[in-house]
Amino acid sequence: MATSTTHDFGRIDAQRLPELLRRMPKAELHMHIEGSLEPELIFALARRNGVSVPYADVEALRKAYAFSNLQSFLDIYYAGASVLLTEQDFYDMAWAYLQRAAADNVVHTEMFFDPQTHTARGVAVETVINGLHRACVDAQAQLGVSALLILCFLRHLSEREAFETLEQALPFRDKFIGVGLDSSELGHPPEKFAQVFARCRELGLRLVAHAGEEGPPAYVWSALDVLKVERIDHGVQSVKDPALMQRLAQDRIPLTVCPLSNLKLCVFPDLAQHNLGALLDAGLVATVNSDDPAYFGGYVNQNFTETFAATGLGARQAWQLAANSFEGSFIDASAKRAYMDRLDQVFATF
Numbered sequence: 001m002a003t004s005t006t007h008d009f010g011r012i013d014a015q016r017l018p019e020l021l022r023r024m025p026k027a028e029l030h031m032h033i034e035g036s037l038e039p040e041l042i043f044a045l046a047r048r049n050g051v052s053v054p055y056a057d058v059e060a061l062r063k064a065y066a067f068s069n070l071q072s073f074l075d076i077y078y079a080g081a082s083v084l085l086t087e088q089d090f091y092d093m094a095w096a097y098l099q100r101a102a103a104d105n106v107v108h109t110e111m112f113f114d115p116q117t118h119t120a121r122g123v124a125v126e127t128v129i130n131g132l133h134r135a136c137v138d139a140q141a142q143l144g145v146s147a148l149l150i151l152c153f154l155r156h157l158s159e160r161e162a163f164e165t166l167e168q169a170l171p172f173r174d175k176f177i178g179v180g181l182d183s184s185e186l187g188h189p190p191e192k193f194a195q196v197f198a199r200c201r202e203l204g205l206r207l208v209a210h211a212g213e214e215g216p217p218a219y220v221w222s223a224l225d226v227l228k229v230e231r232i233d234h235g236v237q238s239v240k241d242p243a244l245m246q247r248l249a250q251d252r253i254p255l256t257v258c259p260l261s262n263l264k265l266c267v268f269p270d271l272a273q274h275n276l277g278a279l280l281d282a283g284l285v286a287t288v289n290s291d292d293p294a295y296f297g298g299y300v301n302q303n304f305t306e307t308f309a310a311t312g313l314g315a316r317q318a319w320q321l322a323a324n325s326f327e328g329s330f331i332d333a334s335a336k337r338a339y340m341d342r343l344d345q346v347f348a349t350f
């Protein structure tokens, strides 16, 4: 397999970088499918389902997307998801995202979904999973994009409710590859979900968790040591703890970083101060992802191009981030090699 030393990155000047970032094949490992609901689709589904939206129109809703922290976003994000009722709604939402992902040269994606956001409104887990899964099957067949699903537990709810959700989802075990932990981080440390993650591990599910988005390095440690997750979602607060940085680098624990999300949720005051470059310099398996693209101002390529423009990262880091996205994914080794070959081909001929 090629390494970063295979390529002469110096011949790719800054002007051509946006085109390279767009063209390179990549995996997206951190996106919430409910966070891909564009205002236009929210209003279309609201009309179709007779659900009322407390905003006059698309523009008024978009104007409300001014967030001061994670919670201020989550309040409006859960309200937006209330228009989703039928299997076809979940299919339409996922299909819209998958088409955009294909246009960004995303060749593989691992999509989070939040069943509790829907079961709380009386929508069956089966409705959610079947609609999303059908879109994944069609993405492979019609777009050549491989797509997997990761079920997330809402951490502001109890561990007992997480267990109930797992029970409801287990009849559809073949349609999702793993579990994650999302929603309000502060005050809800990973260890709150120790038992349910242990059970998921016994079941052979892959494990990830949001940690170190707004929360302290201690939450990243407990996601690793208590929940035994294989990837950390966000993890940008890890730079505050040198021992944690060493652990992440040594164990090659991927961090699924979401720069535009961090900007919109005021984790960093501006993109120029984002620590993506520092994470890469420290040898971490950092990746770039869109988190909730409909709310944060861009899909994955927008995250790449805006972050590179603001921070001065170059072609070497572009290759590394794409390579990291394949390394950090839950696909098998031969599929990873095939994607790496495609990546190297683009860099060799660009």
Ligand SMILES: Nc1ncnc2[nH]cnc12
Binding pocket: 032, 035, 070, 077, 182, 183, 184, 185, 210, 213, 261, 291, 292
């Ligand atoms: N950025 C984020 N952090 C935590 N939970 C989320 N759910 C959707 N987006 C999220």
Ligand SMILES: [Zn+2]
Binding pocket: 030, 032, 182, 210, 233, 291
């Ligand atoms: Zn997230």
